[in-house]
Amino acid sequence: MGGIIGHVRGSSKVIPALRFCKHLGIEEITLYTFSIENFRRTEEEVRHLLNLIKDNLLEHIHDPSTLVELDICLRVVGDLKLLDEDFREVVRQIMDMTKGNSFRVNLAIAYTSREELTSAIKDAVEKSSTDGERPEEDLSRNLYVGRDVDMVIRTSGEVRLSDFLLWQSTSSMLCFTDVLWPDFSAWNLIVLLLRYQKYMLNYNKIKPWL
Template sequence: MVVAALEKPGTSNASPEQGDGTGPRHVAVIMDGNGRWAQMRGRPRLFGHHAGARRVREIVEACPPNGVKYLTIFAFSTENWKRTQVEVSGLMKLFQRYITKEARALADAGVRVRFIGDRVRLNNKLIELMDNLELITSGNDKVHLTIALNYGGRDEVARATKRLAQDVASGKLDPETVDEETLPKYLDTYVLPDPDLVIRTSGEARISNFLLWQSAYSEYEFIDTLWPDFTAQEFGELTAKYGTKDRRFGGVKV
């Protein structure tokens, strides 16, 4: 479902600063390792998911001191429905609990919350909570927190392409004008800049169908830390490391 229409901020790749120590404006995180974290402690996987949810607040609070304006987190993928019914049901209840518990704190802290992904399979109560959280935080601008829920990069591109095709069929869009700047306007993230840095916790080195189009020029950090152990300090170290990168975007220095 596409979020409410707004003027799209300039993308972080529009005027890249090369090697000047500038940190990432937009950080995306694949929050992996909750289940293993719990199992290492002899606890059920859902125990780890609850611990991981608590970690989110700390990382959101760490964004402004590190110059991060946009934070996108991967909460539940389109592939996660393959997990056991107990885990899926528990995660859906956790999302409802998290939104209910954190809504006021996020609003008061100046955080704007958006959700991306296909809401069709989500229950009505959860969708209502998501809509309400987006509404009560819509005037905030300190940190833009985007939560990917029932999200998959391929699914997003397929849904975007379908909407684009509908506009072509109805005469709203001239197919001769379609280029690489057109499709992003139909993506769930169309009001957001592309991520500068993508972090994946837990030691796995894959992107797992996350922000496939948007991360074409993102820097990636695959770290061993399990998500419930990921601290604001480590987040700051990774954003600082990004500032040392020579971002050429296909060009060369002259």
């Protein structure tokens, strides 16, 4: 029961976090929502987690006011064939509803970076470029998340990437915190953003966020 309550509390943190990031002018966020490895959990926990995600998406379909307020362009990335048809239909609806918006929010569901890379390599081979692009450019174009990321934040005291955005994070600042995601606040995020900002300002690469 404790784990289920934790998942519910964690899901309630998503919109406040997105609202804060939108306020700071952050343009794209990817949330590691459900790993392919999570399918190894108990049947009850897998069912609960997927239903929780699906129900949250359905709430925003029925009441899209928050999506409109934050101008969210929602994309669900991963091996969606592993999800049932009802879930995939919900994904199609919400992605279609938000495709014209500008604040890009990627939900990684049924995702691992190794699967993403395998899929991208297959696509790159099948659609091999003839315009002189380097092979890595071909590969990047076929990834679920095509952009390099500035920061990777890992909560809960784990000091590992857990197969998340391995290709895109080669030059990222890795931020690990002991704070559990359900307890992660705007202040925790500010501390990490200031750390990132200090690092980048030393190289005159960005303007201050804060």
